[in-house]
Amino acid sequence: MNVLAKKDKGDLILSLIGELDDHTSAETRARLDEILENAVFDCLIFDMKKLSFMDSTGIGVLIGRYKKIKDKHKIYIANPSKNVDMIFQISGLYNVMPKI
Amino acid sequence: MCENKMTLSFLAVSENESFARSAVAAFCLGLNPTIEEIGDIKTAVSEAVTNSIVHGYGNSGKGFVTITVAVNGETVTIKIADEGKGIDDVSKAMQPFFTSGDIEERSGMGFTVMQAMMDEVNVESQPKSGTTVFMKKIIGSGVRDA
Numbered sequence: 001m002n003v004l005a006k007k008d009k010g011d012l013i014l015s016l017i018g019e020l021d022d023h024t025s026a027e028t029r030a031r032l033d034e035i036l037e038n039a040v041f042d043c044l045i046f047d048m049k050k051l052s053f054m055d056s057t058g059i060g061v062l063i064g065r066y067k068k069i070k071d072k073h074k075i076y077i078a079n080p081s082k083n084v085d086m087i088f089q090i091s092g093l094y095n096v097m098p099k100i
Numbered sequence: 101m102c103e104n105k106m107t108l109s110f111l112a113v114s115e116n117e118s119f120a121r122s123a124v125a126a127f128c129l130g131l132n133p134t135i136e137e138i139g140d141i142k143t144a145v146s147e148a149v150t151n152s153i154v155h156g157y158g159n160s161g162k163g164f165v166t167i168t169v170a171v172n173g174e175t176v177t178i179k180i181a182d183e184g185k186g187i188d189d190v191s192k193a194m195q196p197f198f199t200s201g202d203i204e205e206r207s208g209m210g211f212t213v214m215q216a217m218m219d220e221v222n223v224e225s226q227p228k229s230g231t232t233v234f235m236k237k238i239i240g241s242g243v244r245d246a
Contacts, residue, residue, distance in 0.1 A: 022150045023114035053121075053139075055146040059207035083139035083217075090216050091196075091209050 003031045010042035013078075019053040025061050032065050042073065045100070049079035058084075059091045066096055076100045104130070109166040112157045112182065114150075120167060121145040127169050128176050131239040140217035141176065141237060147210040148180040148233040156184025156231055174239045181232040187225040194223065 001024035004015040014035065020028055036044075046062065048054075066075055075097045080088060088094055106127050110116045121142040128141055149165055157163045168179040187193045194215075199208035214221045220236040 019118060021114075021117050021146055022154060023117050053118075053142060053146075055143050055150065056207045056209040056213045057150065059209055063207065081139065082136050083143055086216060087143070087209070087213055090212060091207060 001028050003028065003035065005035050005039065007039075007041065011045055012039050012041035012043070013045045013047055015047040015050055016054075017050040020051060020058040020061065021053065021055050022057045025057045029061055029064065032061070033068070036065065036069060044069065044073050044075045045078050046075070046097070047078045048081065048084055051081070051084060054084050054087065056087060056091070059087065059093060062093065062097065070096070103170070103172045105168070105170045107166065107168045109164050111161065112153045112163045112165050112184075113161045114153055114159075116165075117146055117149050117153070120149045120165070124167060124169055124178065128171060128239070131171060131174060131176065133239045137237070137239055141178075144214045144217040144221075144235055144237075145178065145180065147214050148235070151210050151233075152180065152182035152184060152231065156182040156186070158185065174241075176237045176239060178235045178237075179232060180235075181230065183230040186227040186229055186231055187223070188227055190223050190225050 001018040001020055004017060006013045014032065018024065077088060077094070077097050077099045080099070108120065108123055110120065124145045125138050125142045128138065152165045153159065163183055166181045170177045194211040196209060196212045199206040211221065214235060218235045218237045222234040223231065225231040
């Protein structure tokens with residue numbers, strides 16, 4: 001699991017690359033927190049295009065980051081696969097991180 | 101495809117989550133599932149295996165998870181069993197957002213996701229004896245593709 005960070009004007013785009021499950025969640029959390037603590041940005045976009053697998057553990061990881069930055073930043077989801085999209089839909093994640 | 105069956109048993113450590121879902125998915129490939137159907141099976145298996153490792157065995161790394169997969173016609177039947185601490189109240193555990201883990205970082209959506217991805221999900225559990233999840237999916241039903 002890898003996280004690639006890119007700035008596009010005021011947006012911070014974090015690309016999740018690989019498989020996000022219970023086994024990879026701790027390193028993913030740590031990597032995301034490290035980036036978020038050091039970055040200056042307005043909106044955060046999680047790009048799921050290269051996320052080849054995610055189960056509901058990913059919801060916990062994303063909600064955890066949301067709670068940390070929700071007062072200062074808007075968060076969006078981009079390019080989820082059909083399976084990941086379904087997990088986001090049934091969990092209600094799009095209510096706090098809309099799909100763009 | 102005619103009837104086929106396999107059993108897989110592995111140590112309850114998180115390193116094996118990816119192996120478990122990939123092995124089950126590979127076994128089902130003979131049914132010519134769509135990419136979404138294979139994704140559904142991998143996700144459901146990952147949820148159940150993670151529950152066994154994290155909740156059943158409390159991340160102790162002790163104990164085994166056993167998966168039995170049977171294919172018959174277009175139907176895949178998956179049984180995932182552990183001998184962990186079991187679930188006190190199965191119907192409560194299956195409610196969305198219920199978790200016995202860290203509420204800050206666990207979604208409590210595992211069983212809900214399994215039910216969304218599979219055609220049938222049943223859970224049997226005995227406190228102090230373990231939990232078995234039974235799941236069924238009909239390949240080619242096209243429900244998700246509509």
